[in-house]
C-alpha cells in the first residue's frame with residue numbers, strides 16, 4: 461500500500477453544512493465522525509475494512525489463520541480494528557488492535573464489537589509486547605515491520621498479510637516469500653489480488669471524479685486534487701504492472 465494510505469493524517473476541522481449529500485449508505489456515527497475529521501478518500505471510500513477486498517479478504521484469511529478461543533491475535537496497523545473485532549466475534553480469540561493513531565483506535569472502541577478488543581496505540585516498528593506474545597499476527601495494508609512481527613510471533617503462529625506484492629514474473633514474489641522463509645516461516649496460502657486492487661483504485665478514482673463537488677467541498681480544492689492525483693497514480697501503477705497486491709498466510713515452525 462502506498463504511503464498515501466499509510467500515514468496518519470493531521471486532524472482537520474469538521475466540515476459542516478455540506479451542499480452535496482453522500483450517495484453511499486450512512487456509516488456508523490463513530491466512523492462518520494472520523495471521516496469528517498480526517499478528510500481522506502481512503503476512509504470515505506474504503507470504509508472500516510480498510511484494505512483491498514474488504515471484509516471478503518478478511519474472511520479468507522480468517523479461515524486460514526488457525527485462530528480459536530483463547531488464541532492471541534494482533535491486528536497491527538488496525539485503523540478502527542474491523543479485523544480484530546470480526547476475529548474476536550467469530551473465533552473467540554483474544555484480539556489486540558494497535559495503530560499509530562489513537563483517534564482511529566478510539567473510534568474502533570465505539571464501533572460494534574469494540575468492547576471485545578484491547579486497544580493499544582503503538583508503532584508497528586516498536587511494539588510494546590513481549591517476545592512470542594501472539595499466535596496470529598495480522599497486517600492488512602499497513603506498515604509491515606519485519607523484525608517486530610518476527611519477535612512477537614510465538615512458535616506455530618500464523619502471519620496474515622494483505623499487502624503490496626510484485627505481480628510480475630521476474631522473481632520479486634519469490635524473493636518476498638523467501639525473506640519470510642529465511643526467518644522460519646512457511647507459506648501456507650497465497651492469493652494474488654492485483655486485479656482486485658486495480659479495480660478498487662479505478663472505482664475510487666471514478667467516485668472522486670463523479671462526486672467532485674462533494675469531495676472538493678469536503679476536503680478543500682488543494683487536498684481534493686492531491687488525493688485524486690494519488691489515486692490516479694495508483695491506477696496507473698497497477699495497470700502497468702509496476703505494483704501488485706496479494707494475500708499471504710505464513711506459518712511459523714513450532
Ligand SMILES: C[S@@+](CC[C@H](N)C(=O)[O-])C[C@H]1O[C@@H](n2cnc3c(N)ncnc32)[C@H](O)[C@@H]1O
Nearest residue numbers: 466509510511537538539560583584600602603
Ligand atoms: C489502509 S489502513 C489499513 C487499516 C487496517 N489494517 C484494515 O485493514 O482495515 C492503514 C493503517 O495503518 C496505520 N499505520 C500506518 N503506519 C503505521 C505504523 N508504522 N504503525 C502502526 N500503524 C500504522 C494507519 O494509521 C492506518 O490506520
